[in-house]
Amino acid sequence: MTLTWSLFQGYTLTQWREYYAAQPERISDIFDAFTREQNNDDCAWICRADNAALSAQITALQTALRQGEKTLADFPLYGVPFAVKDNIDVAGMPTTAACPAFRYLPDHDATVVARLKAAGAIVVGKTNLDQFATGLVGTRSPYGAVPNTFNPDYVSGGSSSGSASVVARGLVAFALGTDTAGSGRVPAGFNNIIGLKPTKGWLSTRGVVPACRLNDCVSIFALTVADAWSVATLAGGYDAADPYSRQHPHTAPARFTDAPRIAVPDRLEFFGDAQSEAAFSRSLAQLEAMGATLEHIDFSAFSELAAQLYSGAWVAERTVAVGKMLARDPDEMDPTVRGIVAGGLNYSACDAWQAEYTRAGLARRIQQQLARYDALVVPTSPTIRTLHEMAQEPVRYNSQFGTYTNFTNLADLSALALPAGFRADGLPFGITLIAPAWHDLALSAFGVRWQQAQSLPPGATEKPLAPQTRPEIGKDHVRVAVVGAHLRGQPLNHQLTTRDARFVCETTTGDGYRLYALANTTPPKPGLVRSDEGQPIALELWDIPLARFGEFVAEIPAPLGIGTLELADGSSVKGFICEPQALNHATDITSWGGWKAWLARHHRA
Template sequence: MTRSRSLFQAYTLTQWQEYYAAEPERIEDVFLAFSEQANTPDNAWIYRADAAALKAQITALQTALGLGDRTLADFPLYGVPFAVKDNIDVAGMPTTAACPAFSYRPEQDATVVARLKAAGAIVVGKTNLDQFATGLVGTRSPYGAVPNAFDETYVSGGSSSGSASAVARGQVAFALGTDTAGSGRVPAGFNNIVGLKPTRGWLSTRGVVPACRLNDCVSVFALTVEDAWTVASLAGGFDAADPYSRPHPGTAPARFNSTPRIAVPDSLEFFGDARNEAAFQRSLTQLTALGATLEPIDFTAFRALAAQLYAGAWVAERTVAAGAMLDRDASEMDPTVRGIIEGGRAYSACDAWQAEYTRAELARRIATQLDGFDALVVPTSPTIRTLAEMAQEPVRYNSQFGTYTNFTNLADLSALALPAGFRDDGLPFGITLIAPAWHDLALSAFGARWQQAHALPLGATGQPLAAQRTPAPESHHVRVAVVGAHLRGQPLNPQLQRRQARFVCETTTRDCYRLYALANTTPPKPGLVRSATGQSIALELWDIPLARFGEFVAEIPAPLGIGTLELADGSLVKGFICEPQALENATDITSWGGWKAWLARHHSA
């Protein structure tokens, strides 16, 4: 079997943006190379767009760009190739869920696909999967098994096998998968790429063939955490047409605490895989080197909840999703997949309700255990298997792969699978960070730090990881500049901490401010005012969850308030300002350059 590797010159979103910056018209030549290889045998793909399908997307994008009121900046994914798992609808392309008898050709894009197209991305095809997204192996497809990107004798992981393989080999910049039990994480770990499993309901599942509707997520595969987060941000958002879509509450922190507190299972199972066990222990050491504090927690509830997904009535959700397919000729479905899905018929409505009660009880126990932690770290998979081994034990080994993934959606958690180096046999190893719902940004911020610290090559491309860009403020957070009593170590800093605010960095204002020590304030506070004869003043930037910002502002007493400050780099942020009348009895401390410097020199005088 021929398996083509990279088809494009750029790999990451930043590289694509740089490639098109000077010559947006390059887009047609870029996709010619892909259409010329559309017929090359490659089990990662079920359907690849031909020249006409690509041209139609390119023309629509160029037309939108050429209307005169929009620029490349309005299309952050302009001309970026991406793949879509073949249980997610793309208008005009067949959706098969890896079952030819199920195939249909949708007239509309799934919500997530439509949003990514609107951002300028180009769908180049549909990728292979474990049939009906039932499996974590990448072998349960009539279109062929998808082998590992590093060693073709090993499995790629599933069910989003084709999407992971295409990203790992540089055939697309990113790909959409789905993740109900780990399908967006296991293949990421097996192929040295990033797999973001978002909070349930953030990315709409309208236009997705359901596996378990209550637990399905659209996931994102990318070579870097930064790219995965960008794609998820563009694809996500409330969708009123999806009954399981949820609006972002705006209450979650933007990043971990400065000294992250990370939970680790108190007992770990690797099913005899000493290489994975050693790799995970190395990862724990590396987390400590990044400043994390690791603490063991009882993993009993997690294991019990993971078992519920396939060993209980929850499997009946898959039976409902498969619908009439179970009444057709058995030969039209993969026998292992059919056997699993048919198992749901053995459960009653009473069993289903009891399963939900059990889920809720275990999920509450898990939430209580994780309270106070920034995240839980687990091996993405405890082991990996060869294609030959998987053929001998298709159910048992699949179950092993889900040891640290199956519980995540049942417990309403977010997760991020990260590359974590290579075993001594050359196969990739991965870890997964798991956090409460809506903590996706915090996971991604720390994940980007992790990836930068390791600087592993990107997927199987051999390309190096570029330096990370400074993250911009995110829409569900407010970036606030503090100059006095709210600084780290100062008496009012807990007001920020209580709102899940997170420190971003130290910086300065533009050189047009003056700083005053206000009279008769408890605790002592400074006042910052704009002035034509000012200088740069030291400050800290903090990101506060949007929904908590009003609480914070409500505690600010006169004569202080929140306005807009200009930073040294010219950017504008919210920050503390002072009413002019409060300066009459104040002391001008501008020359000290900042509140902490003045306090230190003042107390030493």
């Protein structure tokens, strides 16, 4: 059979892995088909990878496999096509930031691109954007305005317009964007895809043309939350060569609480767009149907901070980023972008410091408000506009799009844009979940649940949503088995919950354990020990942030401690064990099968 690229449009990462599993050499045929089917009239692309660029990437992977240096398992993204926003460097491909006069040819990949290539992914092109990533509209580019994938009369959203478009149409499995004011979220909402806006500093910005360096993030577009999370974990991590890269503090929860508390703005503005307002109301009802409790909060600090990004001295950061271009070739810049960037010259150093003080105060208020909740939910954008409307009011309508996005990076928050159905006119509508920094995993875990519950065809592919698995914990969390006073409803459970530990499931140990009720312990506690004549013992699994694990262990009194337990499925986790001498005066309660069962029988007796 002759392979065509269209056969693979809309594949998830899992489907790509399954395709290559039996025959990794298929990779050459796939990308031959890709080059044959290129559409040179597609303004979502600024530059496509040519045969030489694709062959170089493919040859590096095949050579590593043939020579035995690597196996397919070493390349979790083997042969997966991805696109890169054209303000992120790819070695050997020009970077323009959508300004031809700014064009240069980088010698090195941006850190995130290098990490994804090392995982086996193949860069197939650079995508269009609002020039210098200044805009949320997708129209401010000399390479053309990228149309909405559902109705070409409407905007695609920006600035990462091209990246969102090629993902929504299934041309690539994922794409890199950037997000300073919402550029990784608004185009996701307008095109029915996922937009993961990670915590600042998790994904390196080395090799990225800056917009506002203090607030820039590399973002991920994908068809599923699970794919976005997988890509982020492979691209992310500390980069010592990036002065704004940050070490993960290992303090955030792995998931939302069992009954999530989600904040909603007390004042919602849709700028007269009744269709978006109705769509958001439906989304709130769906969140409640999933077990969430919604609570309205004062949104004034969020709105005040959002206004700071373009209405105050923060705009001067954009002037710093492209000041040389502004001074050298101002006429080569998009007129709207030039006007915004030139506005930064109106502010003094004193204005900039005062803007930072204002930002810090508002950010603290926001973080204190959100500390009581699992997340904040907002419309990704309160409205959408046609290309004609945007041409009439380019600044005002752009500002509307940023109503619920502009504050996020200024307040050091993480965010996940999710599809949320369609408006009455057939255009996509999206919501965004926003949480404190480093809550990316918790957002993604809930995002998988949300997307599966919605079960919408991803993007504009018209394909059924593929099954997803919830993101697994990694090195940032420890899975702990508890068998007694730390179980749910027991007196020491708070030692877990106050450290943001999250319940996973109930299960049992393997066969080789006995359980004892220890003497003279307050509150009453059991002791679990290995035994050749044991049986399965009921327990609960909890995921606790790694940085809080030591605090938890420090509170455990003798004769108990933490060791390694074998579970019924054969896996091993950290869990409670007991010193043997404590069993001399203990009561063997193994036959009850668990601490709660023994307590219930004991109290009835």
